[in-house]
Amino acid sequence: MSKKSSHIGLVNPKNPVNVGMIMRAAGCFEADTVFYSGVRFARAQKFAADTKNATKKIALVEVENLLDDIPPGATLVAVELIEGATPLMDFVHPDNAYYIFGPEDGSIKKELLDHCKHVVYIPTIGCMNLAATVHVVLYDRMVKSGRDVIEQRPVAENRDVNNKIRI
Numbered sequence: 001m002s003k004k005s006s007h008i009g010l011v012n013p014k015n016p017v018n019v020g021m022i023m024r025a026a027g028c029f030e031a032d033t034v035f036y037s038g039v040r041f042a043r044a045q046k047f048a049a050d051t052k053n054a055t056k057k058i059a060l061v062e063v064e065n066l067l068d069d070i071p072p073g074a075t076l077v078a079v080e081l082i083e084g085a086t087p088l089m090d091f092v093h094p095d096n097a098y099y100i101f102g103p104e105d106g107s108i109k110k111e112l113l114d115h116c117k118h119v120v121y122i123p124t125i126g127c128m129n130l131a132a133t134v135h136v137v138l139y140d141r142m143v144k145s146g147r148d149v150i151e152q153r154p155v156a157e158n159r160d161v162n163n164k165i166r167i
Contacts, residue, residue, distance in 0.1 A: 005032045006093075006141060007074060008134060009066040009100040011108055012038025018104060019060075021131035026058045029138035033059045037066050038103070066100060067115055074098035078116040079137055080108050085121040093141045094118075104130045 008031055013019050019036065026034050063069045070076065075094035078085075079101050100116060102108040113119060122128060122136055 004095045004145070005071065005074070005097075006030075006138065007032050007071045007098045008034045009098060010034065010036040010103075010130075011066065011101065011106075011112070012036075012103045013130065014104055015130070018129065018131040022134045023058065023060060025131065025135045025138050029135075029142050031058060031138060033061060033071065035061045035063050035066055035069055037063055066112065071096070071098055075118070076100060076116040078108050078113050078119040079121065079133060080113070080119055081121045081124070081127050082107070082119065085119040088120050088122045088137065088140055091118065091120045091140075093144060097141070099134075099137055101130060101134060 006029070008022065008026060010019065010022065013022075013036055019034075022034060025031070061069065074096045075098065077094065077097050077099050079099055094117075100108060100112065120137075122133060128136070
């Protein structure tokens, strides 16, 4: 059985705080790689808010086109609030997934959507923040992976150093 993996592709992100929070989500939920296209983030990268220094463990890779560097064997999954998409709660995550997220101020172009095997959405009233959407998708993937994930993430080893409370 091959290793389960998840990769994130960001279409021309503009907000360095969002990318920093996405890197934190990637670290919390053990994503393998974060790819991004476009020029806006490269210009704003010095303001990134990767408070857990996830970029030391997870590659943040600039690419010309998100389709040029598809991880081997990965299934493309677009996450977009569009008609005809599958609600996230009904979605079965592929073992090796490459999740594509659109920009904060736009949508994933049809040409990119056509390459995705799945298109999912989070049923909300209005659209969510990009970083929040990545968190929700990665959390959903973890939850659906089974209960043994709890033993792999003990509270005592993963809580903030200032939190020693027990109940």
